[in-house]
Amino acid sequence: VFGNGDSTSYRGHTRPFAFPQPGHTITRVDGRVLCRYPDCRKCAASPEFAPIHFDCFVIFRQQCSVSASAALNRLWILAAWRNPWRGAQPIYLSVPVVDKDTLKRISGFCGLPRLYTLPLELLEIIRQYSRHSLLWRCIPALQLADYVSAMKPEPLLTVPLRELLFWERSGKFERVIASRPPLQTLRLTVNSAGISKVERLPGPPTYVGECTSRSAFIVQDEASISKVVAQLKDGRLRLNLPISLRTLPIWNTPAPPSLNLCKAYPADLASCQTIYTVEMDQIRGITFFFSSGQLFGIHIHRSEESYAMDTFSRNFPNRLRRTVVWIYLPISQYDRIFVLGIREALQSRDLNVLVRTELIGDIVIGLQSKGDVKDRCLAASAPVTMIYSEPREGRPVRFFGAHCRPPLDQALPKPFRLEKPGSCPIDDDAYFSWAPLCGVSSTLVFYDQNTGFCRGILFRYQNGGSRAVGQCRLHVDPAESVDRPVRLCFRTSSCPSRWNRTRHMVQVKFKQGARTNHTEKDIEGWEARPMKGLVKYWFTTESSFLVVES
Structure with missing residues (x-):
């Protein structure tokens, strides 16, 4: 489906087509070129599109009790405004638990009449092995149809973000009162349906190690978003960024760490949208994805059952997958990481990740080093908080570092030895x-x-x-x-x-x-x-x- 010029209303939809791989393409659908090239100027000037599975689209239209035009107009806002602003990269959050009431409705005509009676834990295991099945995709399609059929449309309202005091999805917003100077820090909460809350805080919150995969957060000083506009319609809110502001940092913590207390390499934060903090004492391992000596992706294993295939599938187009190696760093529950660093090959710019643990000692992750290298210490004491950015699809990681807790003048650890494997x-x-x-x-x-x-x-x-x-x-x-x-x-x-x-x-x-x-x-x-x-x-x-x- 695609919208009008400012993405505030439905304009039309295409015929079904096979979803393209990233990059330029010559494939056309209804006269339009299917392009997935990052930062494409032609795409930026075209109407905004929101892809929907064809079978889910059919189910949604069949189950809506309102007119087709009303259903499609409301669907557009719900689909496109899941992104906090136009051009935002996808935000990967944990999937909501299975809704048993909706599953009960569909399990009968799927030939599985008792499926909904299983415990949620078993349902989640089954869904994990068949998550792209129409059975599971049918659940949100039905929920969306029910919601659209019951909702009352609201007109478009445009407000400078700096004038918002408080807003919560499907509720009224509160404006800043001129006689009362507002708190200067804004925090926006984002979930799988888009921005869900806007609130003001007395100041930047202090990072205390809280991380979540259910929501994401944008925390900004009011001065940095003075030209950002909030659009409100049908109980939803979306941002309209000025041309001078390409993106806003989105974190997996409601209290992002101060970047003044972070050491990173590479450290191109300006080109990053989604940034993750990871408490390394609370995870069971990390899979690093390398291609041609460069770090292209990271998957965090928070349990022994976690696997990295989802991260691999979403980060790498087919042409790149055959060049990617998976390197697993196990973190035993009995061990502790107390040094994190980076080794850079000065001639080739290849990167190694350096890790030192209490029980295992030194671990060097990456290509076999050749020639002169430069080591950078990112964290030198436990507990270590790793910070990294979600890479654009098919691009290397642009920010990798650690949050350094006081005191900041800690002594450097003993050097990592230069491996000489022969x-x-x-x-x-x-x-x-x-x-x-x-x-x-x-x-x-x-x-x-x-x-x-x-x-x-x-x-x-x-x-x-x-x-x-x-x-x-x-x-x-x-x-x-x-x-x-x-x-x-x-x-x-x-x-x-x-x-x-x-x-x-x-x-x-x-x-x-x-x-x-x-x-x-x-x-x-x-x-x-x-x-x-x-x-x-x-x-x-x-x-x-x-x-x-x-």
């Missing part, structure tokens, strides 16, 4: 990781589902720490767990690949049983090593190579 055996641009084999309590080997070769290994140690090598794609690739292993068995092979390169692959198995202190190799090429020394692991998107050093 010559890279598989590719000039390979990623490198390593782990000790002593003191391992269990292993989890991740396999490529198509070939059966090893993608990565997660080690858990007797002291409570964890370390990963290779690509450990939790709950994405099949994995095999072994408790108290005594031998590492591996076999490497190779075959020709594209562009006259050689593809290397490794098979890995951990064995239990009687301990052994000697190395064995059979006629099939399998090598068995005792759990001593170090395992070194080089990998790219299609190759992997393992070496055990005493």
Whole structure:
């Protein structure tokens, strides 16, 4: 569906079409070019569009009890004004829990009449494995039809944002009274339906570690948004930004940390919209997505069940996915991160993420370093608050840093050692990781589902720490767990690949049983090593190579 020139009313809708990949395209729908190129000037001058699943659109129109024109006009405001302003990047919030009353309505004609009787926890697990099914998309379509059928339309009202004292969705707004100077800090709350609340605060709130995935927040001094206009219609509110203001920072905390207390690299905050704070003591791991040595995405694992496929799918178009590696940083509940940093290769500008934990020690995440490097310390004491920006689709992360708690003049930690893994055996641009084999309590080997070769290994140690090598794609690739292993068995092979390169692959198995202190190799090429020394692991998107050093 698309709107008029100022996006305040419905103008029309297109025929159904396949949603395009990011970038320029020559595909036309009803005479219009389907373009998803970031910051495209032609798109900025065209009417605003809001994409809707065709089957959801059909269900919505069938279930609305008002006229078609009234339903489409109200639908436009609800769909387009989910974005806090025109051109805002998508804000990824947690999905609301399943509405059982609506599920009861549809489960009968879906052939699942007892589905709605399941506990919410089971429904959420089922939805997680089938979230794009029409069954789940039908629920918000029906809810939207019910809401549109019952709502009373309200006329458009335009007010400078600086004149708003308070507003809450579907309620009346309060204006600033001239005789009473208003509080100078504004906070806007955003949820999955758009801006839900505008309020004023005595001053910038103090960050206390509160983070949420259910809402997002814009906190600004009144002077910085003096030219921003608020549009109100049908119980909704949207911002109209001046040309000089491209975006406003959106945080996952109601009290964003002061940027004066943050150290970051890269630190291009002006080009960032959505910024996340992460209390690293409260999470179970991080998946870093790298491509060509650059950090392209981050997924936070807040539980052992979390998996990063959703972040991968939304951040990377098809053409980029084949160049992306997943690097998992496990954070044991018994361990603690107390140093976070960045290593920059001065010649290539490749980045490594540097992490130091209490139980595991130093971890270097990224391409194998070559040439001169420069290390930057972002945080040097626990608890560490990591801050990063949501990248534009197909673009690298533009802000990565940490919030530094007082005192700010903390002594620098001891330097991270420069890894010297030796010559890279598989590719000039390979990623490198390593782990000790002593003191391992269990292993989890991740396999490529198509070939059966090893993608990565997660080690858990007797002291409570964890370390990963290779690509450990939790709950994405099949994995095999072994408790108290005594031998590492591996076999490497190779075959020709594209562009006259050689593809290397490794098979890995951990064995239990009687301990052994000697190395064995059979006629099939399998090598068995005792759990001593170090395992070194080089990998790219299609190759992997393992070496055990005493």
